[in-house]
Amino acid sequence: xxxxxxxxxxxxxxxxxxxxxxxxxxxxxxxxxxxxxxxxxxxxxxxxxxxxxxxxxxxxxxxxxxxxxxxxxxxxxxxxxxxxxxxxxxxxxxxxxxxxxxxxxxxxxxxxxxxxxxxxxxxxxxxxxxxxxxxxxxxxxxxxxxxxxxxxxxxxxxxxxxxxxxxxxxxxxxxxxxxxxxxxxxxxxxxxxxxxxxxxxxxxxxxxxxxxxxxxxxxxxxxxxxxxxxxxxxxxxxxxxxxxxxxxxxxxxxxxxxxxxxxxxxxxxxxxxxxxxxxxxxxxxxxxxxxxxxxxxxxxxxxxxxxxxxxxxxxxxxxxxxxxxxxxxxxxxxxxxxxxxxxxxxxxxxxxxxxxxxxxxxxxxxxxxxxxxxxxxxxxxxxxxxxxxxxxxxxxxxxxxxxxxxxxxxxxxxx
Numbered sequence: 374x375x376x377x378x379x380x381x382x383x384x385x386x387x388x389x390x391x392x393x394x395x396x397x398x399x400x401x402x403x404x405x406x407x408x409x410x411x412x413x414x415x416x417x418x419x420x421x422x423x424x425x426x427x428x429x430x431x432x433x434x435x436x437x438x439x440x441x442x443x444x445x446x447x448x449x450x451x452x453x454x455x456x457x458x459x460x461x462x463x464x465x466x467x468x469x470x471x472x473x474x475x476x477x478x479x480x481x482x483x484x485x486x487x488x489x490x491x492x493x494x495x496x497x498x499x500x501x502x503x504x505x506x507x508x509x510x511x512x513x514x515x516x517x518x519x520x521x522x523x524x525x526x527x528x529x530x531x532x533x534x535x536x537x538x539x540x541x542x543x544x545x546x547x548x549x550x551x552x553x554x555x556x557x558x559x560x561x562x563x564x565x566x567x568x569x570x571x572x573x574x575x576x577x578x579x580x581x582x583x584x585x586x587x588x589x590x591x592x593x594x595x596x597x598x599x600x601x602x603x604x605x606x607x608x609x610x611x612x613x614x615x616x617x618x619x620x621x622x623x624x625x626x627x628x629x630x631x632x633x634x635x636x637x638x639x640x641x642x643x644x645x646x647x648x649x650x651x652x653x654x655x656x657x658x659x660x661x662x663x664x665x666x667x668x669x670x671x672x673x674x675x676x677x678x679x680x681x682x683x684x685x686x687x688x689x690x691x692x693x694x695x696x697x698x699x700x701x702x703x704x705x706x707x708x709x710x711x712x713x714x715x716x717x718x719x720x721x722x723x724x725x726x727x728x729x730x731x732x733x734x735x736x737x738x739x740x741x742x743x744x745x746x747x748x749x750x751x752x753x754x755x756x757x758x759x760x761x762x763x764x765x766x767x768x769x770x771x772x773x774x775x776x777x778x779x780x781x782x783x784x785x786x787x788x
Contacts, residue, residue, distance in 0.1 A: 498585075764781050
């Protein structure tokens with residue numbers, strides 16, 4: 374049987390009649406894809422694929438990469454350049470179909486190599502004496518060298534010993550992924566701060582920080598002080614004794630009027646609305662989640678049905694939500710603008726992703742102006758000259774926000 378090539382195909386075809394060309398003669402049998410370069414495919418680079426199936430009638434050749442359609446031609450040869458290779462490309466398929474039997478496939482595995490990617494778990498909160506495990510996910514091909522460093526410049530390595538242990542495990546689901554774990558025993562001030570997961574192979578390297586921060590715990594005296602300031606009755610003050618203990622007063626009818634105050638202290642100046650909503654707390658009871666009020670007709674219902682869920686949110690959000698910004702102040706003021714500044718919250722300042730500033734004309738029901746910023750300063754514009762304004766600031770992240778800060782008032786200059 375003669376093998377047809379691109380150079381002699383025209384002369385050979387001339388020996389066949391039109392009837393013969395339209396009749397099935399040889400089923401397609403594609404050759405394995407030819408790939409160039411054959412020895413190194415780097416993520417982001419290009420490769421050339423040659424699919425061939427020299428049969429009559431002339432087949433339709435289709436090129437697929439990891440099951441995704443790329444190109445199709447009626448020809449004996451299809452040469453395609455694939456640009457910007459990605460790590461999810463694992464094989465090349467050439468399908469050929471000339472109507473003589475079922476389509477046939479030839480497949481070739483490919484190996485796209487790439488530098489490491491490191492994803493860290495972020496911030497881990499701990500109390501003194503706790504033991505914690507920091508985790509990072511590494512993805513690379515080929516397998517990298519992996520280690521933990523104490524500083525970004527990689528001059529202070531983590532020494533395995535009584536304080537530290539390191540464990541690196543391959544993923545059960547992906548041969549190009551590993552989990553790095555650093556266990557720290559009995560946290561002291563010396564172990565607080567940043568650590569760096571580092572991975573390197575011949576195609577590059579990457580690092581990502583992971584941190585241990587001191588857990589914010591509502592001091593007992595602060596809780597007692599809050600309840601005293603809110604005038605929680607003596608009969609109900611057991612809820613504020615050593616920790617927020619709703620169970621100690623939940624069955625006391627005389628404490629029903631005090632639950633708004635107790636919940637406000639328990640919220641610890643954060644807005645837990647998101648957590649409560651996800652937990653199924655109904656709308657009439659969400660006031661407690663915000664550190665606010667619940668209408669008195671619903672107090673008993675909210676207490677018996679949702680108090681546990683609300684308390685769980687207070688506990689779960691303890692390390693995740695910031696407190697309100699501090700020391701809100703006004704800087705430069707003119708007829709149409711003012712500059713507002715503030716300090717980060719005392720509680721969980723590292724968790725802040727943005728600040729939300731609300732301003733309105735004082736004693737007015739006019740529109741509320743809202744601005745989101747990442748810095749602790751904002752210039753507010755489009756104000757009206759000679760008018761008094763009031764502004765408050767919230768701190769927030771993807772999980773929720775703080776309560777609002779203390780308000781600040783100012784008057785714009787007259788023109």
